[in-house]
Amino acid sequence: MSNLHELYQEILLEHNNKPRNFRKLEDANRKADGYNPLCGDQITLYLKVEDDVIADVAFQGHGCAISRASASMLTQSVKGETLAKAEEIFDGFHALITDPDADVDYDLLGDLEMLSGVSAFPTRIKCAVLAWHTLNAAIEGKEDSVTTE
Amino acid sequence: MTTSVNPFDVARIREDFPILKKLIHGKPLVYLDNAATTQKPQAVIDALVNYYVTENSNVHRGVHTLSQLATDAYEGAREKVRQFINAEHDKEIIFVRGTTEGINLVAQTYGRANIGPGDEIIITAMEHHSNIVPWQILCEEKGARLKVIPINDDGELLLDEYESLLSPRTRFVSVVHQSNALGTINPVERIIELAHARDIPVLLDGAQAVAHVPIDVQKLGCDFYAFSGHKLYGPTGVGVLYGRADLLDAMPPYQGGGEMIRSVTFEKTLYNVIPNKFEAGTQNIAGSVGLGAAIDYVNSVGMDNIASWEKELLAYGTERLSEIELVQLIGTARHKGSILSFVMENAHPHDVGTILDAEGIAVRTGHHCAQPLMDRYGVPATVRASLAFYNTKEEIDTLVRGIDRVIEVFSR
Numbered sequence: 178m179s180n181l182h183e184l185y186q187e188i189l190l191e192h193n194n195k196p197r198n199f200r201k202l203e204d205a206n207r208k209a210d211g212y213n214p215l216c217g218d219q220i221t222l223y224l225k226v227e228d229d230v231i232a233d234v235a236f237q238g239h240g241c242a243i244s245r246a247s248a249s250m251l252t253q254s255v256k257g258e259t260l261a262k263a264e265e266i267f268d269g270f271h272a273l274i275t276d277p278d279a280d281v282d283y284d285l286l287g288d289l290e291m292l293s294g295v296s297a298f299p300t301r302i303k304c305a306v307l308a309w310h311t312l313n314a315a316i317e318g319k320e321d322s323v324t325t326e
Numbered sequence: 327m328t329t330s331v332n333p334f335d336v337a338r339i340r341e342d343f344p345i346l347k348k349l350i351h352g353k354p355l356v357y358l359d360n361a362a363t364t365q366k367p368q369a370v371i372d373a374l375v376n377y378y379v380t381e382n383s384n385v386h387r388g389v390h391t392l393s394q395l396a397t398d399a400y401e402g403a404r405e406k407v408r409q410f411i412n413a414e415h416d417k418e419i420i421f422v423r424g425t426t427e428g429i430n431l432v433a434q435t436y437g438r439a440n441i442g443p444g445d446e447i448i449i450t451a452m453e454h455h456s457n458i459v460p461w462q463i464l465c466e467e468k469g470a471r472l473k474v475i476p477i478n479d480d481g482e483l484l485l486d487e488y489e490s491l492l493s494p495r496t497r498f499v500s501v502v503h504q505s506n507a508l509g510t511i512n513p514v515e516r517i518i519e520l521a522h523a524r525d526i527p528v529l530l531d532g533a534q535a536v537a538h539v540p541i542d543v544q545k546l547g548c549d550f551y552a553f554s555g556h557k558l559y560g561p562t563g564v565g566v567l568y569g570r571a572d573l574l575d576a577m578p579p580y581q582g583g584g585e586m587i588r589s590v591t592f593e594k595t596l597y598n599v600i601p602n603k604f605e606a607g608t609q610n611i612a613g614s615v616g617l618g619a620a621i622d623y624v625n626s627v628g629m630d631n632i633a634s635w636e637k638e639l640l641a642y643g644t645e646r647l648s649e650i651e652l653v654q655l656i657g658t659a660r661h662k663g664s665i666l667s668f669v670m671e672n673a674h675p676h677d678v679g680t681i682l683d684a685e686g687i688a689v690r691t692g693h694h695c696a697q698p699l700m701d702r703y704g705v706p707a708t709v710r711a712s713l714a715f716y717n718t719k720e721e722i723d724t725l726v727r728g729i730d731r732v733i734e735v736f737s738r
């Protein structure tokens with residue numbers, strides 16, 4: 178498979194076309210905005226956190242296929258998880274897309290594994306991590322919008 | 327090989343640009359990002375090397391021979407720039423870092439001295455951030471207001487709106503000559519005429535235009551003209567601000583330091599005459615010499631030949647891209663330079679850029695430092711293929727094949 182096909186896998190394109198949890202979360206108790214100034218990707222991430230557990234999560238915004246698919250997969254993977262576990266998933270995901278030789282726990286990552294092709298495209302890593310940095314900001318209750326720069 | 331009947335021998339021209347032989351992901355580089363920066367001909371690279379090998383010294387400062395050689399090279403470059411844009415005097419050519427610094431210089435000196443509370447500055451809806459933000463900073467400081475000439479859907483300025491924006495409070499007009507995001511070449515003669523009828527000075531942002539349109543600042547009648555060397559086949563880090571001598575003479579200095587003074591005591595400093603008054607500190611001497619070499623090179627090809635070949639490329643590219651149903655061109659002004667900005671129905675510009683890169687094609691994707699313009703079109707970003715005279719129709723065909731590839735990937 179070419180690098181390009183590895184990047185734009187069918188599952189990624191499917192998430193891009195039909196992103197999961199793509200809406201405003203009316204009863205969110207945390208929220209953050211993320212922005213990638215390089216390409217204009219913009220995302221708002223909503224969280225409903227109860228007793229350190231992400232009871233619900235959703236996002237809105239616009240961006241490239243990679244940032245949209247990554248955000249969509251993020252919502253699936255952290256929903257119902259504790260904040261600590263969400264952080265663990267982010268660490269694993271980060272290693273997956275930045276270091277082709279990383280020793281990652283695929284059970285932990287689930288569908289996110291489909292984004293591994295990003296590691297061959299250093300200019301696109303920012304697209305893939307935008308939603309995750311925004312998640313961190315929402316968890317920490319940061320008001321300012323985060324950027325990938 | 328068949329012999330070309332085209333008097334413009336693009337294959338021969340390409341030989342002058344060593345980087346065009348480079349392979350990207352194993353494929354020949356198709357460089358279509360010329361609005362961001364242009365590639366450098368061997369003559370410019372050689373001029374930089376030659377300067378450092380045979381002439382390097384500081385200018386205007388020594389009695390020794392090398393210093394004189396360096397000064398001659400530096401001032402020789404200034405004269406080349408003067409001729410290139412047909413300024414009346416050498417002293418009207420100020421070397422700066424680039425367009426951005428040129429515009430900031432005018433905003434911070436002319437602007438601060440002449441613009442006050444309630445005054446108005448007019449720009450256009452298609453400005454690069456570098457012709458927006460310096461004026462916003464000034465407006466913030468002085469309590470002045472920024473007025474924006476709107477555009478139509480093709481990306482052409484609405485001149486009637488401009489006329490009605492001109493008011494007794496208008497103190498300055500600053501307009502892009504050729505838009506980097508749309509390619510539109512603005513009717514700057516008319517813009518200047520209307521402003522001058524009210525004694526309002528006009529700056530033209532020539533960052534794009536200078537490499538594609540023959541420039542004659544006296545004929546244009548503009549008061550200031552700013553451009554960057556690196557978009558004119560010259561080195562990065564050097565650019566030019568042209569200003570009319572009477573205006574420059576009256577303006578306060580920009581930065582303080584060596585070279586811009588006539589005499590310094592702790593009580594009082596007398597400033598140097600122009601252009602030195604605006605060239606504080608050691609300048610980018612080698613870069614200026616390189617820019618002079620770029621101008622020589624461009625002259626040897628001929629601005630008119632460049633403009634006509636680029637026009638042919640633009641027409642061909644416009645036709646080919648218009649044939650693709652999923653592509654929508656952004657920027658369809660009747661009078662435009664060789665820029666093809668577009669969006670695709672099912673693929674984000676950033677994804678398009680990555681897929682094209684895999685084919686060796688370099689395009690710019692993003693907001694092109696013109697976010698207000700992107701908002702005007704309701705798109706976060708576009709893909710921009712910007713052409714130079716070393717580009718070929720075959721390269722446009724490669725771009726079209728690359729776009730087909732995008733469609734294939736995204737229709738799975």
Ligand SMILES: Cc1ncc(COP(=O)(O)O)c(C=O)c1O
Nearest residue numbers: 424425426454456506531533554
């Ligand atoms: C229209 C326009 N103005 C200004 C600039 C800024 O030029 P520089 O970054 O060389 O100062 C650019 C370059 O991108 C441009 O295209």
